[in-house]
Amino acid sequence: MPDSHESASAPARFGPLDFQLVLLRRMADHNPGLVEDARRELGVTIAGMREANRRWQAMTRSPRTRGAAARYRSVLGTPDTVRRTIGDLECEALLWPVPLWPDLRFEVLLAPTGAVWNEWLIRTPGAPGPSLRTLADLTPWSCTVDEAARAFPPARPLEGTAPTRWRLAFSAPQEQGGERHRCVAEFTWGLLQRVSFPDGEP
Structure with a gap:
């Protein structure tokens, strides 16, 4: 039987909520007010946001870290998958929902070799985009x-x-x-x- 003290003190799994905090942390330099409102909506303290970012950095820099695509699957779960054509190449795009922005998806674009080409937020396929005129x-x-x-x-x-x-x-x-x-x-x-x-x- 595992030691109860060790189980209680083990860090919680890094999941979708933590990843949203990582996204917000990067945006705080430009829009601290929006980030603060979003953090409160998620019910997380400032210290909690900092800890999520610290853990993410440790995951990405660890010498034992898995590949980027595998890391995202581990953190965010099973993605939707679509095929994309870029130039003469057909590649795979992995898409995950982001509850903070229901009309957006987090996209990881994979090269034919499986390496990550790009990782960012996009509009949900089929969802109407904003009207941008001015x-x-x-x-x-x-x-x-x-x-x-x-x-x-x-x-x-x-x-x-x-x-x-x-x-x-x-x-x-x-x-x-x-x-x-x-x-x-x-x-x-x-x-x-x-x-x-x-x-x-x-």
């Missing part, structure tokens, strides 16, 4: 990288500041039919965080 529509957490790129072509990808961050440069009007202004949209885990203006506020 700068006013580009509010935090309103859209994904792909949605912004489609709404304001031609969008140009820029180098991100971290592996979980993306940036897009494009032009968008303040009002429909108005003058377009150059801007840079910043995303964390594929979700819009903020928009900045290289030429100053429009």
Whole structure:
């Protein structure tokens, strides 16, 4: 019989709730207020969020860590699977629900070799996306990288500041039919965080 003290003190399994805290932790630099509201919605303390991030970092950096795809399956459970064609290659996409954002899915894109190509939030396949016509529509957490790129072509990808961050440069009007202004949209885990203006506020 296992020692009861050891069982009681063993860390709980790292699961979907903890992973949502990891997503939020990365977004706190840009939108601390939204992150705070989401943390409270999940019923987790600030210390709990920090601990989830610490455990995630330990998992990803451990010399005994499994591959990224296997790690996500272990944490998030069995995914939905779809086939995607990128250029001349057909690849597999793994999709998991994210309760904080019911219309989004966390996607892990696998190369034909099984290596992870990309990992971010996307709109749930078949779900209606946001109506993006002007700068006013580009509010935090309103859209994904792909949605912004489609709404304001031609969008140009820029180098991100971290592996979980993306940036897009494009032009968008303040009002429909108005003058377009150059801007840079910043995303964390594929979700819009903020928009900045290289030429100053429009």
